[in-house]
Amino acid sequence: MSLTDSAAADVAESASLASRRLATLSNPARNEALTALHLALDRNRDTILAANARDVEAATRAAESGNLNHSVLKRLDLSRPGKYDDMLEGILSVRDLADPVGKVTLRTLLDDGLTLERVSCPIGVLLIIFEARPEVIANIAALAIKSGNAAILKGGKESMESFVAIANVVSQALSGSQVPEGSIQLVKTRDAVSSLLAQDSLIDLVIPRGSNDLVRFVKDNTKIPVLGHADGLCSAYVHSDASVDTAVKVVVDSKTDYPAACNSLESLLVHQDVLESVFPAIAKALLDKGVSLRCDEASRSALTRTLPEGQAAHVQAAVDSDYNTEFLDLVLAVKTVPSTNPPSSAVEAAVAHINAHSSKHTDIILTESKEAADLFMNGIDSAGVFWNASTRFADGMRFGFGTEVGISTNKIHSRGPVGLEGLTIYKYLIRGNGHRAGDYHDGDGGRKYTHTSLPISQ
Amino acid sequence: MSLTDSAAADVAESASLASRRLATLSNPARNEALTALHLALDRNRDTILAANARDVEAATRAAESGNLNHSVLKRLDLSRPGKYDDMLEGILSVRDLADPVGKVTLRTLLDDGLTLERVSCPIGVLLIIFEARPEVIANIAALAIKSGNAAILKGGKESMESFVAIANVVSQALSGSQVPEGSIQLVKTRDAVSSLLAQDSLIDLVIPRGSNDLVRFVKDNTKIPVLGHADGLCSAYVHSDASVDTAVKVVVDSKTDYPAACNSLESLLVHQDVLESVFPAIAKALLDKGVSLRCDEASRSALTRTLPEGQAAHVQAAVDSDYNTEFLDLVLAVKTVPSTNPPSSAVEAAVAHINAHSSKHTDIILTESKEAADLFMNGIDSAGVFWNASTRFADGMRFGFGTEVGISTNKIHSRGPVGLEGLTIYKYLIRGNGHRAGDYHDGDGGRKYTHTSLPISQ
Structure with missing residues (x-):
């Protein structure tokens, strides 16, 4: 045709x-x-x-x-x-x-014999x-x-x-x-x-x-709404109190489980205080898996001091564009987040960097502190925000949706992994018995709306 | 500025x-x-x-x-x-x-210590x-x-x-x-x-x-999603078994309560069988309120036969464009829906006309039959579909939303009267403890997802 x-x-x-x-x-x-x-x-x-x-x-x-x-x-x-x-x-x-169709999500009694349903x-x-x-x-x-x-x-x-x-x-x-x-x-x-x-x-x-x-x-090239994502630039932030074991496991999985996927890790932010403790362990595990690291000066010099010479030689200097790049390959950009007082300001700095550079797909924090995790999860403007878990969990099957239409980085309608529910909208049904809106106007001795919530299941 | x-x-x-x-x-x-x-x-x-x-x-x-x-x-x-x-x-x-923010709408246990929330x-x-x-x-x-x-x-x-x-x-x-x-x-x-x-x-x-x-x-002129409606072309269909009293009350209110509003009535479809019974009563009440009727041939000749000569003189012949016009004034286009066997086919014909001509805002049916109403409410592709109730109820205050940002005729995100909820989206939060997606791959002796629904309120 x-x-x-x-x-x-x-x-x-x-x-x-x-x-x-x-x-x-x-x-x-x-x-x-x-x-x-x-x-x-x-x-x-x-x-x-x-x-x-x-x-x-x-x-x-x-x-x-x-x-x-x-x-x-x-x-x-x-x-x-x-x-x-x-x-x-x-x-x-x-x-x-x-069945995703015909689900009642709101039922209100507007007045005697006048009911509203959202289906x-x-x-x-x-x-x-x-x-x-x-x-x-x-x-x-x-x-x-x-x-x-x-x-x-x-x-x-x-x-x-x-x-x-x-x-x-x-x-x-x-x-x-x-x-x-x-x-x-x-x-x-x-x-x-x-x-x-x-x-x-x-x-x-x-x-x-x-x-x-x-x-x-x-x-x-269209005025029709588009469901999907053009980029998957996911970031991880390693906070000052991150567990070495957790951070190594999660970062390595995020980067290496399937580097070509949109939910794989592309940028790593590391708190300054753990540059010579948690970070070298992560870096070593990544280098062992063949990942190239593109580091800012502080993180690079920390590796030079802590890694064997042969390994440190595989660490390159990052350029600005690395923090905006979806590598889709065994490459990871690394940036240091300076120590601050109070420590929560470092979380805010990481949030600000990620909100400015990520593609609003999935970003994660590695920390043992619920307070830091809450601050991060609240502040990050992405479809998925995870605490001590791999970016790779951003997936409809893994979320338990059974199937997935795609992953959306839109800010309206559907966000993140989209299942059948994302292919539906709703309509409002009213059932009355000759009801007129004019009978409810103020000051006409009019009727009043009751607006009583009714149970969803009949 | x-x-x-x-x-x-x-x-x-x-x-x-x-x-x-x-x-x-x-x-x-x-x-x-x-x-x-x-x-x-x-x-x-x-x-x-x-x-x-x-x-x-x-x-x-x-x-x-x-x-x-x-x-x-x-x-x-x-x-x-x-x-x-x-x-x-x-x-x-x-x-x-x-508070429309922070509402949890999904909570799933993905595996031991790994929970998913939609907020x-x-x-x-x-x-x-x-x-x-x-x-x-x-x-x-x-x-x-x-x-x-x-x-x-x-x-x-x-x-x-x-x-x-x-x-x-x-x-x-x-x-x-x-x-x-x-x-x-x-x-x-x-x-x-x-x-x-x-x-x-x-x-x-x-x-x-x-x-x-x-x-x-x-x-x-924008690629940004737009929430709103350009047109409010609302229709009413009077089925063969409509109650005269209900039809007159609802149609008159829909047309005359506030003719300049987007939720006022612009097109009336009338089943052929009630052209000389229910319809003249509606027409008389509308003409008494100063509404001009633009009728197709069958409905016009029915009024000529049934209304006093003076009133029938105020009925004009409709042109095709009348059925696509949002008059926003005391003007109503009228069209006849032919009798069919079975009678449900007439409802389907009305639905087809409305889906082709309405602006997907609000459309209503006047009928005493639940079966006809269900067919209509199921078939009409509009934000609001009402049975024996005025189009004028399409409104956030009347729906009990407290306030309204506008009425949307979009097919995604928010439809109909949009309250605070329409100004929110959601994100997915995962809390884990070093969980790796790689541990769940098939055939690696991997872990299995539990995907257990958890109660929404903690």
Whole structure:
């Protein structure tokens, strides 16, 4: 399908219409569609894997000639052990989650016979733009159907064969269900993106799944709200009373568990008082794992004094831009926080540095003091603020959300790992019996609102 | 203050810094600032009213020479009976509302000694752009301080003298409180708006308070999320089994209680079966109140047959654009919904028309059937969907929210009347004891997440 602006409008228009009917489907009807989707993807495994193998072959050639990043190749390959089964399993776990639609979150008696309810409902039409990972199609289709949202999916060129194969299976599976046609639409051509991003009157939310560049491009080119994060610049602050053991464990895990992830550590702030005690232990453990350290003068000279000469030689001087860099690699920027009196001022200085440099994703403090931890957790303006725990816990599965649409660094709607709940909004329902607002005006001998909270469950 | 882009950046930057400290203030400290604000505005009543009188005088001249709408004049005048006292009273009611910050909405035990909490927190920096109403300054300053958000307020030229006078009192009152300097900033010049709207990295939410044109201008000229509605095109559907008495009461109130309000009725859909029974009673009551009806052919000819000739003469033929028009006046568009078998299909037709034409603000159904009401309330994609109750109930005070920032027709974050809760977001806090994500990986003999829900109140 080649998309002009008017074709993009058609796609968005039919998704919008479908979304209205999809929003009224019962949870069992939505679940049945997911069961059918699971079955169809299981039955068509060979066809889909054959198509995926053609994508992988083309990508391998591109990678060999230097035209494609090897990490893309890895993300593309659906035949890696467990990957296809995980994709199938994911559909069933989404199906088995609690229904996010129709939850009453407020119930108020406004007056005799006049009740107000706030009820969760789907947002409407989602646009998902992704790059290499073909399993995102199944994943997002499941999330959209479960939450009653229509979805337009736009894949990248590397995964085109897989995309077409999966798209056919998805369409066929859903055509036998109550999910209305047009609810899940798959758009293939490259030039479609800007036409789709222009449909702000019909598309309610864009979710880019891919590189920081993709997210930034989407954010810069649409009026539709975007759910996601362009950067994951996470920081850790080691306070003057940090436990050596805890600090070493948490910092090493944050930096090295999966350095390419958005929730891995990029900046380390160290209190001046522990530059020659806790910090060398952390530095040694990181250097042993192959991490390069980019240190300010105080932290670097502390390492020169405390580490064996051979190791200290691997420590580089930091430049200012290191504190604004998401390395996504085994590199860590280190900065010293000067001693202060009272000691709480050092926490405030760390908070100020992090608020100015972090991407509001996840930041952590290492301290044995509840007071310092509270000050830090209260002051940091990020989606996640952790005390003596790894930045790597910032994840929907780890949070117990069952699945995750993405991690948001937005300041409105949804923040941090976003599960099904982030794909819903609410509406206000009033049930009356001929009630007029005019009867409640002041001074007209009018009626009074009772505004009594009613129990949420009827 | 004349605002260049760099000056706008300075305003936004200092607001952002202030917001971080404001976010950590206790509820009592925020409440004390509101008490001080109330006292100062009470003490300086004469000065402020004198300044306001100068605005009103200038506006009266402008209105007399045809350069200003009379409704602006009315909105501008702070000396109207009760208005100043209402403004003062509003500050105290906001103060006395429950603290919207620090509410725990999720608590999960991830593993032994590892707990996750979701806690409400301020959004950050709000930009409020308003036109004539000078009391908005006090209102919004109170809401911002109570919710821990910094606010940049930009007033219109008609209220300039009032604005300066109130701004001085606000600044002085807050300077004696713990609210940090820069938390509430007031910007006066006209050309500042586009410079401020460009500060999307520092300002988190824009709230335009004024005409539809203002809201549309703001939405079209910023990447910052906008909370508000450009249009309030509300509809009512009279089903085949509607009670005459209920329908007349509710439709007349919806249309005539305050026709210039965004929650007043603009379109009426009538089931074909009641064109000569319920509808003429509604039409007569509306015509008696001076409402002009713009009817499609079926509804018009029904009135010709049933109403006295003199009254029927006031009924005009509708044109297509009437069903997309927010009249904000004593005008109502009327459309017939054909009879269907089953009758539920007529409800679906009404829902489809409304979803295609309404502005997703508030729509209502008049019916005695719970089944029809449920179908309608489920299918309509609007912030408010009411059954046998007036559209005019769509209002934060009436909903029992104590106060209202505005009414949102957005599909994300906040929808419908927005109270203090709409000015908050949340963050995720994890408290651990040296926990590493790497210990939980599959197949490493790893630990398992418990994901046990904990009680919200500790």
